[in-house]
Amino acid sequence: MLLIIENLLSKDEVKQFRSHMEQAAWEPGVKTAGSLARSAKQNLQLDDASELATSLRNHILRKLGQHSLFISAALPGKIYPPKFNCYTNGGTYGTHIDSAIMPVPGTNLSVRGDLSATLFLSEPNEYVGGELEIDGVLGGEGIKLAAGDMVLYSSGFEHRVNPVTQGARFASFFWVESYVRDEKQRAILFDLDQTIQKLTPKLEAGDKELLKLTGLYHNLLRAWATT
Structure with missing residues (x-):
């Protein structure tokens, strides 16, 4: 699946993010790359433990x-707590697949990567x-969204970031472990939930058919979800 979520951050929020990020100390992104991705990753990242990264991360969450x-x-x-990167001066990230299991630094927790997200900040x-x-998505067409927009997609796809030859591309990225692991089941639930949300304002409160749809949604979620 692939979903574009527009305006997760407002333009004012993006402006505030950027005013801090452009003055921040950045470190080579290869420091946090897995063994297979080290040769492909050429970018900059904020130190996850920094006060700035913590503040921006919490705002996104x-x-x-x-x-x-x-x-x-x-x-x-x-x-997985959002991270922040910058691509400039030819920075790129070659073809790779995100790790399946990611330990969260400073905790005893790990996150299974069902979904990957990139929030554009440039x-x-x-x-x-x-x-x-x-x-395998959009025919391989490149995604380049407005600042504040986010793309959410299945983590199992090979993907890459093309070289940035001029300017700077700031973004946040993170991963999601879903309650519903199976992508097809998750897609069914999403379509059903969106249908319920669209029908609700058009029908009277307590409409029997709407109640049946809502019950179907929750019973499917009950059957497929893991906690």
């Missing part, structure tokens, strides 16, 4: 927790290149 479309699509059980006209290409 609050926004995600209030976003009904994200919750409907992802059914998030766990979210406008498309601020940099050249930097498209996110996901094999």
Whole structure:
């Protein structure tokens, strides 16, 4: 699956993020790459333990927790704490697949990567290149969203970030462990939930058919979810 979530952050929120990020100390992204990705990863990242990364991360998590479309699509059980990167001066990330299991630094927890997310923090006209290409999705067409928009997609796809030849591409990225592990089951629940949400304002309160659909949704979720 692939879903574009527009305006997760407002333009004012993006502006505040960028004002801090552009003055931050960045470190080579290869420091956090897995063994197979080290040769492919050429970017910069914020230190996850820094006060700035913690503040920005918590803001994104609050926004995600209030976003009904994200919750409907992802059914998030766990979210790997958002990280922040910058691609510039030819920075790129070659073809790779995200790790299946990711330990969360400083905790005894780990997150299974069912879904991957990239939240764009640069406008498309601020940099050249930097498209996110996901094999098997959109015919491999590159994704380059407006600042504040986010793409959510299945973690099992090979993907890459094309070289940024001019400007700088700032973004946040993270992974989601869904309550519903199976992608097809998750897609069915998402379609059903979206249908219920669209019908609700059109029908009278207590409509029997709507109640049946709602009951079907929760019974399927009960059958398929793991906690």
